[in-house]
Amino acid sequence: MAVQSQTPNPDHNHDNDHEHEHPHAEISQSERPGYYDIMETAIRELLVERKLIGADEIRRQIEVLDSRTPALGAKVVARAWRDAEFRARLLANGRAACEELGISFYDDTQLIVLENTEKVHNLIVCTLCSCYPRPVLGLPPDWYKLKPYRARAVSEPRAVLAEFGTIIPDDVEIRVSDSTAVVRYLVLPKRPDGAEDYSEEQLAGLVTRDAMIGVIPVSIEAGGPPL
Amino acid sequence: MQHRTDDTMSGVHGVVFALDEVPAFQAGNRIRVLTRSPIGHYRVPTYLRGKTGLVEATIEPAAVDNEEEGYGRNAGSKRHYYRIAIPMSELWPNYVGSPRDGLRIEVFETWLERI
Numbered sequence: 001m002a003v004q005s006q007t008p009n010p011d012h013n014h015d016n017d018h019e020h021e022h023p024h025a026e027i028s029q030s031e032r033p034g035y036y037d038i039m040e041t042a043i044r045e046l047l048v049e050r051k052l053i054g055a056d057e058i059r060r061q062i063e064v065l066d067s068r069t070p071a072l073g074a075k076v077v078a079r080a081w082r083d084a085e086f087r088a089r090l091l092a093n094g095r096a097a098c099e100e101l102g103i104s105f106y107d108d109t110q111l112i113v114l115e116n117t118e119k120v121h122n123l124i125v126c127t128l129c130s131c132y133p134r135p136v137l138g139l140p141p142d143w144y145k146l147k148p149y150r151a152r153a154v155s156e157p158r159a160v161l162a163e164f165g166t167i168i169p170d171d172v173e174i175r176v177s178d179s180t181a182v183v184r185y186l187v188l189p190k191r192p193d194g195a196e197d198y199s200e201e202q203l204a205g206l207v208t209r210d211a212m213i214g215v216i217p218v219s220i221e222a223g224g225p226p227l
Numbered sequence: 228m229q230h231r232t233d234d235t236m237s238g239v240h241g242v243v244f245a246l247d248e249v250p251a252f253q254a255g256n257r258i259r260v261l262t263r264s265p266i267g268h269y270r271v272p273t274y275l276r277g278k279t280g281l282v283e284a285t286i287e288p289a290a291v292d293n294e295e296e297g298y299g300r301n302a303g304s305k306r307h308y309y310r311i312a313i314p315m316s317e318l319w320p321n322y323v324g325s326p327r328d329g330l331r332i333e334v335f336e337t338w339l340e341r342i
Contacts, residue, residue: 110286112310127272154274157315158324173327174315181270182290182308183333 064106068138072103073186074207076136077218078200080113081191091115094186098136105135114177115188116214121168123161123176123214124185125153131179133186137209144213154178164215187214194220248289250307251336256282258311258339268297271338279342280313286333293335306336 033041047053076098080087090097094111105111111133114122126132127150132140143149152160157176161168168174177185189211195203211218252258262277270293285307292304315328322328 108290127274128270154330155319156323157328170325173325173329175328176315176330178272178330178332180272181293181333181335183286183310 061106065134065139068134068136070137070207070209070212071204072098072138073133073136073209073212074204075200076101076103076113076186077188077207077212078203080188081203082200087188090188103136107135109135109182109184111136111184111186112177113186113188114175114214116190116217118172118190120173120175121161121214122185122187123153123157123174124179124187125150125176126179127151127154128180131181131184133184133212135184136186137212141209141213161215164210166216187212189214189218192218192220247305250285250309252282252285252307252309252339252341254282254284257342258282258309259342260311260334261338261340263338265294267294269294271334272332274318275313275332275334278313278317280311280317282309282339283312283331284310286310290335292337294337308333308335309339311339 044058048055048058076090079101080090086097086100089100090113094113095105095109097113098111099105114124116122125144130140130145132144134140149160154176157174158168161174179185189207191203192206195206198206206218206220208216208218210216257279258281259279260271260275260277286309287307289305289307291301292306295301295304311332311334313330313332314326315322315324315330316326318330
């Protein structure tokens with residue numbers, strides 16, 4: 001599975017007195033913690049001290065979040081492109097269809113999958129904060145969380161898309177989905193031309209995080225050569 | 228005695244749903260987003276206040292009201308979210324793009340009025 005390829009290279013041996021090849025500065029925290037860092041530490045320590053949550057539960061949840069990457073979403077998209085029945089189930093209930101592929105949802109969020117077509121281009125944003133389909137894509141990119149994208153995606157989506165190099169013709173409707181509470185969105189991009197003979201794994205290799213946010217299309221060039 | 232039947236809930240014949248189990252709005256209803264500014268936690272962006280749109284879908288299952296949850300009060304406050312469609316031209320008078328461009332957003336039941 002693609003996720004496993006992200007585990008450290010076994011040849012990269014940390015037991016051997018830190019002798020790896022690339023030089024780098026000592027990894028340490030030199031700046032004073034900020035207001036929110038201190039707030040987070042205080043609340044976390046209080047919750048643990050009062051036995052409302054355990055330190056291991058926090059560690060485990062970090063492990064859960066770290067295990068989620070765009071490779072999962074890419075697998076979902078590739079399956080939908082090759083399997084019409086799966087695609088129908090995915091569009092009817094995104095969460096249930098992802099769970100079919102073993103992708104769990106560790107919270108109460110629902111998932112709506114938005115299909116890009118010849119007539120409709122979907123874009124996702126969270127204007128209030130950074131709601132994002134983390135169970136299937138992992139952590140959002142920094143620009144997704146910053147105010148310029150959040151404000152402009154809902155007010156001038158065509159200009160934002162153009163800055164990503166994506167020009168949407170005027171006869172194509174743009175639908176911006178603002179994720180604010182219990183629903184997360186995932187864009188099902190259009191399957192690129194020229195990938196008719198690709199296997200599911202090859203197709204998944206073409207699907208990028210940004211395409212599943214809706215800021216770029218999937219293209220054979222951008223995704224690199226077939227596996 | 229009459230009770231509301233609702234196509235979005237697959238009930239066994241004769242089963243009566245509690246009022247808060249049954250969505251107050253249906254796909255196709257025209258709505259307005261209320262103009263109010265509660266203190267505390269809520270999930271309706273200010274750019275939506277007073278805007279009109281169309282209910283596109285009911286989001287199942289019913290969910291806790293964030294405004295209550297923000298104060299630790301959850302019991303009995305479950306209602307539905309709705310996926311609302313609003314034209315960009317309704318939100319932004321000077322919008323540049325296709326007149327068919329639109330926004331989709333989920334809004335909690337207590338923020339909507341039928342028009």
